[in-house]
């Protein structure tokens with residue numbers, strides 16, 4: 001079984017459009033868990049355009065499944081994570097001006113930096129995962145950083161799958177095999193959806209967790225959150 005972590009960034013995007021507290025991210029997280037989600041993911045960005053640092057504090061005591069905080073480990077992010085002690089921190093090398101995450105780490109070039117940051121989180125008992133492209137050398141580099149897991153950046157798979165190119169899953173499967181050999185856990189995320197998740201799951205060995213936000217929350221607008229979460233859980237068995 002692969003765990004489903006629901007990314008609730010988009011609930012915060014909608015809330016921020018009016019400046020009040022509707023929809024409420026705490027209620028959304030509680031509902032997602034009640035409907036079967038096995039984790040809640042947030043990705044507070046430095047400009048707080050969706051999830052705010054206050055949201056992370058509000059969510060920390062109410063998330064009863066796995067709490068996953070994603071982000072670029074700049075000093076204020078490191079402090080936020082250490083204060084709120086999630087189950088997992090996922091390190092993502094976002095530039096300040098990006099619309100959304102658009103690349104994995106170069107684990108070879110950033111080895112020393114990542115080793116230091118990962119040591120800090122692990123000393124506090126926080127599981128560490130690093131966001132990487134599906135490239136074998138990057139998985140070997142990830143092992144060297146001391147991370148517990150990798151999160152494979154699935155945008156390339158999602159784009160290719162939408163065009164009918166199912167071979168795009170192959171590098172992901174190869175990276176998962178290598179990660180498993182190296183004793184690294186395997187997560188995946190970005191642009192996964194009800195259209196592409198079943199094929200991905202069927203072809204991906206050792207897949208511990210997927211985090212899904214943009215498509216899942218969009219699908220929930222049409223089909224309802226409970227219904228959509230139930231469909232993902234069926235595909236991830």
Ligand SMILES: CC(=O)[C@@H](O)[C@H](O)COP(=O)(O)O
Pocket residue numbers: 007009010042043045070092099100101131189190191213
């Ligand atoms: C790390 C990653 O893949 C991102 O998908 C992310 O968490 C989504 O971020 P946005 O919601 O800001 O696009």
Ligand SMILES: NCC(=O)COP(=O)(O)O
Pocket residue numbers: 007041070151188189190191192211212213214215216
């Ligand atoms: N780590 C990926 C994530 O949390 C969700 O990405 P997306 O489904 O919003 O593209």
